[in-house]
Amino acid sequence: MNKKRIIIIALLLFGLTSEVSAQTDYQPTQSNLEARQWFDEAKFGLFIHWGVYSILGDGEWVMNNQNIAIDAYEKLPSFFNPTEFDAEAWVKMAKDAGMKYITITTRHHDGFSMFDSKVSEYNIVEKTPYGKDILKQLTEACEKEDIKLFLYYSLLDWHNDDYFPRGKTGNGIAGRQEGDWNNYIKFMKAQLTELLTNYGEIAGIWFDGDWDKVNADWHYDEIYKLIHDLQPQCLIGNNHHVALKPGEDFQMFERDLPGENKTGFGTAASDVGELPREVCATINGSWGFDLQDKTHRSKRELVQQLVRASGFGSNLLLNVGPMPNGKIQEEHVQSLAAIGDWLNIHGETIYRSKAGSIAPTDAWVSTQKGKTIHLHLLEKRPKASVIPEFKERIKSVKLFADKRAVKFKQTKAGLLMEIPEAAQNEIDTIVEITLK
Ligand code: H79
Numbered sequence: 117m118n119k120k121r122i123i124i125i126a127l128l129l130f131g132l133t134s135e136v137s138a139q140t141d142y143q144p145t146q147s148n149l150e151a152r153q154w155f156d157e158a159k160f161g162l163f164i165h166w167g168v169y170s171i172l173g174d175g176e177w178v179m180n181n182q183n184i185a186i187d188a189y190e191k192l193p194s195f196f197n198p199t200e201f202d203a204e205a206w207v208k209m210a211k212d213a214g215m216k217y218i219t220i221t222t223r224h225h226d227g228f229s230m231f232d233s234k235v236s237e238y239n240i241v242e243k244t245p246y247g248k249d250i251l252k253q254l255t256e257a258c259e260k261e262d263i264k265l266f267l268y269y270s271l272l273d274w275h276n277d278d279y280f281p282r283g284k285t286g287n288g289i290a291g292r293q294e295g296d297w298n299n300y301i302k303f304m305k306a307q308l309t310e311l312l313t314n315y316g317e318i319a320g321i322w323f324d325g326d327w328d329k330v331n332a333d334w335h336y337d338e339i340y341k342l343i344h345d346l347q348p349q350c351l352i353g354n355n356h357h358v359a360l361k362p363g364e365d366f367q368m369f370e371r372d373l374p375g376e377n378k379t380g381f382g383t384a385a386s387d388v389g390e391l392p393r394e395v396c397a398t399i400n401g402s403w404g405f406d407l408q409d410k411t412h413r414s415k416r417e418l419v420q421q422l423v424r425a426s427g428f429g430s431n432l433l434l435n436v437g438p439m440p441n442g443k444i445q446e447e448h449v450q451s452l453a454a455i456g457d458w459l460n461i462h463g464e465t466i467y468r469s470k471a472g473s474i475a476p477t478d479a480w481v482s483t484q485k486g487k488t489i490h491l492h493l494l495e496k497r498p499k500a501s502v503i504p505e506f507k508e509r510i511k512s513v514k515l516f517a518d519k520r521a522v523k524f525k526q527t528k529a530g531l532l533m534e535i536p537e538a539a540q541n542e543i544d545t546i547v548e549i550t551l552k
Pocket of ligand 1: 176177284285324327328370381396403
């Protein structure tokens with residue numbers, strides 16, 4: 117064999133077995149670049165985890181956590197009849213909360229498709245008494261209210277036999293058979309084609325589950341190309357917790373700020389890239405509806421999470437898990453309304469901002485637009501506040517709330533500000549610093 121042939125064969129073999137396949141020669145279109153910018157400025161979205169698991173009120177991992185056998189789990193769709201589902205009410209709720217987009221689970225790890233799929237009869241239209249396509253209703257409501265729609269799509273599947281060899285999770289589920297991985301890839305491509313063909317403009321695809329089989333060949337090269345060919349503006353994100361892969365348009369961080377790893381499975385600081393960022397989080401401890409989870413976080417905690425995400429140059433995608441009747445639990449409706457009230461007054465310091473030049477700490481973050489820095493003080497201080505290493509030349513310092521001037525001094529210690537305690541706010545004292 118000549119040298120050239122050996123190289124070609126080696127390349128072919130490498131290409132076929134390569135673990136890190138992605139859309140290597142990807143060049144985002146103008147529409148995609150514009151979509152990225154829109155996304156970067158949007159800052160706040162609603163995550164929706166809804167599936168037949170909501171019936172059990174024990175989160176979206178219930179099939180794995182309770183080791184529910186395939187034939188038993190397959191009974192759930194027959195109980196799913198969300199007669200009180202009102203797509204417009206959901207979209208209005210998101211809009212009133214100050215959210216600019218919605219990301220909904222079209223198929224979670226349980227493998228049940230929450231949309232009208234011709235390539236899997238294990239879907240909401242075929243298998244539930246409800247019999248209607250909630251995704252269709254949601255796309256129509258989103259379009260009407262000018263809210264963008266992203267689709268969560270699980271790579272991991274505990275129900276489909278072709279998800280084989282299996283991964284780390286779901287191994288206690290009885291009734292799983294051995295199937296064909298290439299069929300599984302074909303199946304995902306067919307479903308993604310449906311999602312990107314039958315529902316109008318899709319703002320993004322949100323992949324999850326890569327971590328179940330880190331060394332699998334997911335055929336991202338073909339999958340990402342398929343998505344961008346069908347809808348070039350569609351933003352691709354993948355919750356794989358590692359560095360961005362070619363073909364991806366944004367990077368997400370689950371329950372952690374970019375570069376932090378409080379969860380233990382977070383993305384390493386060195387893997388935080390330069391594309392738009394999104395932090396996703398829950399209001400209580402659960403993604404899917406959990407009847408017993410009462411750990412709802414306060415308005416203060418939720419607003420501060422949004423503010424912190426902005427200070428890290430990131431969006432916040434805040435989750436609700438609708439109930440099996442189609443309603444969203446009242447505690448979460450109230451939480452979203454409370455954030456909306458806050459954003460009505462302070463949104464100017466969040467939307468369209470970039471991470472500010474003052475580095476974030478536990479006590480503060482900053483957002484910035486041109487020469488205006490908004491310093492968000494997230495803890496009350498007796499009177500004075502010191503921002504060390506602040507060297508930029510200042511024109512004025514004011515309180516955002518009433519535009520009252522703040523006494524300040526710039527010394528070697530940094531920027532010293534006198535903010536009377538009475539003028540400080542429990543949630544966020546916003547100081548508006550205008551640079552020269
Ligand atoms: O959809 C929501 C969750 O159901 C899904 N992502 C969010 C958006 C999610 N699944 N798992 N996780 C989040 C984190 C859990 C990771 C673990 Fe593991 C699974 C820890 C142990 C098993 C992955 C596999 C990390 C270690 C092994």
